[in-house]
Amino acid sequence: MSAVAPAAAMPAPLPAAERSSGLPLVVLLLLPIALVNAFGFLAPVFNLLRMSFYESQATGAMVEVYTFATWASVLRDSFYAELILNSILVSLGITLMTLVCSYPIALYLHRSSGTWRTILLVLVISPLLTSAVVRTYGWVAILSENGLVNNALGAIGIAPLKLMFNKTGVVIGLTEILMPYMILALLAGFGRLDPRVEEAASTLGAPPWKVFRHIVVPLTMPGIALGSLLCFVLAVSSFITPKLLGGGRVFLLATEIYDQAIVTLNWPLAATLSILVLVIFGGALVLYTRALRAIM
Amino acid sequence: MTSRTDAPEGFLSIRSLTKRYGDFVAVDNLDLEVPKGELVAFLGPSGCGKTTSLRMIAGLVPATSGRIVVGGGDLTEVATHRRDMGLVFQSYALFPHMSVARNVAFGLEMRKVDKGEIAKRVKEAIALVHLTGKEEHRPAQLSGGQQQRVALARALVIRPSILLLDEPLSNLDAKLRDEMRNEIRDIQKRLGITAIFVTHDQVEALTMCDKVVVMNQGRLEQLGTPVELYETPKTAFVASFVGRSNRLTAVARNGAAEFAGQRIAAPAGLEGPVQVMIRPHRLGLSPASPAAADPARQQVTGTVARAIFAGDILQYDVDVGGQIVSVELATRGGESVIEPGRPVTLSWRPQDIFIYGAAA
């Protein structure tokens, strides 16, 4: 509210010259969101940063004395290096799976029209209306030892597969949970795709897969980049699905942060790991902007 | 139908090609034989089905019925990328993410032409369309006309067996358009490419092309050489669409149409109201003195309604029995302009007048 106040307080009929010398409109328009970000994002991050330097005693007590101990232990312990690497790799895997599963759907949606498109779009978005927890339990029913998949496999005489309580389960579950986000991001980035351009490529002798490779993929790159960034970030920060489908075997940054914050009570460590997650996000963002510049 | 067996089979042979969108017939039973190396124009008003015909030939839309045969091989069911046809799109359809050079090289890369050859041919093609120096530009950095030329270069560089051009010059200025017309014609002749050239512009169609197809509402109205179309238009539509014509009404009875007291031989079978067409510059005009009548010419009398001296020509609107007939006379110098209100005699050679049944 307060962000609007300066604009409202300005005397309305300003001479043109004065107006241009005053605050640019853009700044005024960006001010509210800047303030929201400052309070809603920067302040908590600053708090996290500060907390990561607090001392954590073995009993779980947190003492507001500044120390590098937590950072030193995180940076020295190979477990956390593995954890970070594992988180990044698993999230990249999930992002890739999500992309592969979502791309054809998004392409089909992009090309469909009318009521059919609306119906499909609603179908795609509807999973977002149920919580990830509910959907994850759905996957438990499908993937468990006597779930849908293994029953079907059993019926044709195949031994049950371990699809759950391991990395496979986490990847499957998160892939499905993230697909709506990926599809929406892809659709948002498909603006440059023009059927005439694809046709032009085929008249020039490109078989369908080459049209896809040389025309469709490059033209949809903005969507691919956006969707991948979004899914990667969501995958790195998700912990409910890994908790439910990981069976305690899949160690990821987010689940570790949860354990440290909720079970072990080591808030400084949780804060340190959270900052590392932010650093990873920063890296992803840099890669994204680089990629975007390269494809535009 | 008999023409197909009589005429030499063309290199590109289009047989009973039809496209329906629901109840709407976009292309209606199109038959066309194009001999190898010929340039054929598709001429017709907007929405008559020119683009749709090209898209069917290129395989971009499936034909509802009919066949497309090239060099004796039926291509109707063959995928676009195997048809070896170059298509210049009405909307250019350049690859926005590729430079001009890569746009032009694309077709050659798909054909696995070797690198050196590609570079050479791309350079030539870009020079041909006067875009040397713009090789590394993206399409978005080019003007509409420049983009159109890239599209042209891209289609020409692959030396397709059939070149389909969908209004490829519509966005160029008059001078460049003239130049490009000549270039296209030259390349097409030199390489012996069989080509279809879609245009709205009758001058373009008449001056560039070996044959012209006039289309209207999805149907082929007439196919012929430019001279045939101009001198013997088969339908009122062709007569008015190719060149300009006075479009007059008359009544036909017993094999003759009566127009302002003059009886003109009409094609057999016509009775009742008919359309009479005659081109303005095929009319003679003289002060009303029927004495000096040339027996080889037919004539009627009227009154000058308007007279305009336009330098090269003298333009008259003459009121003949209530209908306005325009007349154009080349100026030779020294003639005096006949004042409005004066009676005049209009005359013509019988072969210059066309009579068609009245439009429904």
Place this chain on the structure above:
Amino acid sequence: MKTYAKIAIGAGLATALLSSTAMAQQTVTVMAYSGLFQERYTKAVVEPFMKANPGIKVEYFPMPNSAQMLGNLRAQKAAPQADVVIMDVSVSKAATDEKLLTKIDEKNTPNVADLYPSARIADVDGVAVTFDNLVLLYNTDTVKETPKSWMDLADKKFAGKVAIPGMPDIQGLSLVLITDKARGGTDYLKNVDKGIAALGEIAPNVQTWEPKPEVYVTIISGQATVGAGWNARAQVNIDTSNGKLGATLPKEGSVFQINTINQVAGGPGKDAGAKFINYALSPEAQKAFTEAMFYAPTNAKAQISDAAIARTAVKSMDKVIPVDWIALAKVREPIMDQWRRKVIPLSR
């Protein structure tokens, strides 16, 4: 947090209003576990307390776990909204160290005098209010013969059917301590190699180290058939599942999990809070809650029905291995490390 603030404000307002009309009315805010615990504790302790003390109103503020209670206490350090908090002993040690609590002793809370010695924990401001112990759980439909030993979990016939809440959950840690002792381990503060090795033998059978939503449900549903869990919840689940769940105290014994009751430093309710704590530790409250939820009592004078006492570890105290949770907290990190490197990899 938000809802808590709202409740707190609401409670504050209510207090203000009531105090202006009926000066006697006081409010005590009790922060404790949500779910089953809340339901049974309200019936067995909170309501009788309010009946006995018409001038005091108790607000039960539920939290899913101890850590979140500590989080709340930390956030409200400057202006505490709760008076009493019931949490795991190791968490109340942290809260004690952070000076979030007030010391409870015989002076302000007479009933403390009657507590078992083990209910008074050195260096912790609160005192034990319930004891619980780890039990072996099994699905009675599929497991006909009651398992005798924790090591039965390593039996090949349970391959892929074992559910254990693994470390950092203290149930996993407890299992390490129990098996370590059984195999001749002497001082869990020095090393628990034997216990880790025992868990390594069970590990290949484990279906999940993170049974959700709770291990009891997992076993009742048959998704897993054996596992480990807390006795009190197991007993309640035995009743609600009509005996589908079975629980047993294996021969190697068990360890206690201790919930402490604590007075928040500077809580708004002041002496009313101490009053509630004293009641919670009284023989009648202890009896009522043990009979309602089968936590073992911490008050030695509580006269509990035989039926209820049989379902707690009270009659098998010889099997309960004493654990100093406070000392253990200091070596939890290295044990966790061993768990990650020597147990989890064997269960893939």
